[in-house]
Amino acid sequence: MVLQAQPIESHAEASTPTRKRRIYPWVVFALAFGLLLSDYMSRQVLSAVFPILKAEWSLSDSHLASLSSIVALMVGLLTFPLSLLADRWGRVKSLILMAVLWSVATLLCAIATSYEQMLGARFLVGVGEAAYGSVGIALVLSVFAPRVHAALAGAFMAGGSFGSVIGVAIGGFIAVQFSWRWSFAAMAVFGLLLVAVFRVVVTEARLKRYAVEDATPGAALEADGFRAPVSSLFTNPTVLFVYLGGGLQMFTAAVLLAWMPSFFNRYYGLAPDKAGVAASVFVLLVGTGMIVCGMITDRVSRNDPAAKWTSAIAYCLISLAFLTVGFSIGTGTAQLVLLGIGAFFSAGCSGPSAAMVANLTHTSIRASAMGTLTVANNLLGLALGPFVVGILADHLGLLDAMRLAPLVYIAAAAALVLGRRSYPAGMRRLAELRANAAPAAPAN
Incomplete structure (x- = not known):
């Protein structure tokens, strides 16, 4: 009776249900964590090129600070409304749209020719990143048992710092070896490639199949x-x-x-x-x-x-x-x-x-x-x-x-x-x- 109540799966999935149920949630976590790295790499790469932008565009420190703070400001203002929208529209589609937006906006940073253009592009980066943290962790936790939620949440949040490390270190290296514009372009390409993989592997239907009930x-x-x-x-x-x-x-x-x-x-x-x-x-x-x-x-x-x-x-x-x-x-x-x-x-x-x-x-x-x-x-x-x-x-x-x-x-x-x-x-x-x-x- 119980077996008959299970969803019908393909022969390949039915042959190894236990293994797939163990592996797929970690694949979701890895891809969501990778996008979080991309999020903070795109956000913090700016800090690595502060000295170059200051000299090239004759910017004051307050100008540089505004380019950094505008992203966090948008995250602070838009987290609530965009999270609510994601719950209604679909978390997977929302995350894909967010990642595409911040990656394209980071690419716009690479071709900016003035402070005003860079500020506008950074504004869009902030809009794209606004609700990723809350929606991303909600998606990840939906396929894991509640007993591991605290550890997963902690690891997911710490990913922001690790993404910042990668963004600052690699961004600074690329800026000196090639150009500060390539620093932004590299972060954008990484984000777009990762979101393409995420789009293929993570779907609402699969998440429902592997969802874990909260008891x-x-x-x-x-x-x-x-x-x-x-x-x-x-x-x-x-x-x-x-x-x-x-x-x-x-x-x-x-x-x-x-x-x-x-x-x-x-x-x-x-x-x-x-x-x-x-x-x-x-x-x-x-x-x-x-x-x-x-x-x-x-x-x-x-x-x-x-x-x-x-x-x-x-x-x-x-x-x-x-x-x-x-x-x-x-x-x-x-x-x-x-x-x-x-x-x-x-x-x-x-x-x-x-x-x-x-x-x-x-x-x-x-x-x-x-x-x-x-x-x-x-x-x-x-x-x-x-x-x-x-x-x-x-x-x-x-x-x-x-x-x-x-x-x-x-x-x-x-x-x-x-x-x-x-x-x-x-x-x-x-x-x-x-x-x-x-x-x-x-x-x-």
């Missing part, structure tokens, strides 16, 4: 008809403190991602290709720190969920101390070591922030909560950080501007301290919200 209690509540109001994302003060603290802690990390190639070019006298390679080491430290700090937080908070707040605060203060001292001393090995330690912890709060948001929001709106955190990360950190430092650099010099950037951790830590103090009240609000689900369950 968590929260999913059952939603199936019974209860859905928490979207307003609850903003009426719990504790969650608001996470959004604020999590977004602000990305400010300095974003500065390091955008401005380290220029820092090495101006103060260590490195050519753009070598400056890109040196900066990529620090970008890699940022990404590695996100993973390791998340693992540390999971361990220390195993018996005390409130310890997530303490670890997040600690990461902010550690990065504040090491980066402030590092940018205040002269160039050399000591400075690089201090900056490296600071970079490692600079985005360490990302994992704890996501965990705290998940812990404080109802299951039925958890995806929206993560989207809100993404908006905060982009508007308060990834967009604001490089832009503010660019403006300050025009008036104070890049080194003094980067020396001031870590001070934002003080505001981030303060928000997290307030969130920790209100944590018990936040959990009580969540308990009250869950209690409201009980009357709705019998209503069919």
Whole structure:
């Protein structure tokens, strides 16, 4: 009886159903992860050619910063509406359209002849990349069992840093060996080739065939008809403190991602290709720190969920101390070591922030909560950080501007301290919200 209820498959698929069911989800993950690499390669290659564009087009640092921040700004503004559109229109079609758009826009960057044209092309890059993170991870998780969702989500998010490393390192090398225009063109071609493979291998029909049902209690509540109001994302003060603290802690990390190639070019006298390679080491430290700090937080908070707040605060203060001292001393090995330690912890709060948001929001709106955190990360950190430092650099010099950037951790830590103090009240609000689900369950 059970066997007869299974979908009819081709003879080839039926002969090895177990093997294909194991392999195909990982193929989906690999291709989605590859597109995420393309996403951040296209975004961060600009940082590698900052010195060349500044000289060739006589741009100010604030102009350079706007070219970087416009992408994060579009991501922050468009994540919600485009994610909702993708859910209605189809995730696979949406991801393909996004990847084609940011790849073509990156190609437009390669043929830009002025700051205004480059800014317009970067605007389109941001539009294309806006909802890829949220839609991409939703697609990946749909074909994996819930027990591995946390690990997969963490690995997927860290891919942004690794894509940044590749974009900065390869972009700088190509710019020196050939031209900065070829740096953008290479990223565009890579994205277009990958999306072509994605289009052939990943389809809505196959995803439905390999979809894994979510059997968590929260999913059952939603199936019974209860859905928490979207307003609850903003009426719990504790969650608001996470959004604020999590977004602000990305400010300095974003500065390091955008401005380290220029820092090495101006103060260590490195050519753009070598400056890109040196900066990529620090970008890699940022990404590695996100993973390791998340693992540390999971361990220390195993018996005390409130310890997530303490670890997040600690990461902010550690990065504040090491980066402030590092940018205040002269160039050399000591400075690089201090900056490296600071970079490692600079985005360490990302994992704890996501965990705290998940812990404080109802299951039925958890995806929206993560989207809100993404908006905060982009508007308060990834967009604001490089832009503010660019403006300050025009008036104070890049080194003094980067020396001031870590001070934002003080505001981030303060928000997290307030969130920790209100944590018990936040959990009580969540308990009250869950209690409201009980009357709705019998209503069919």
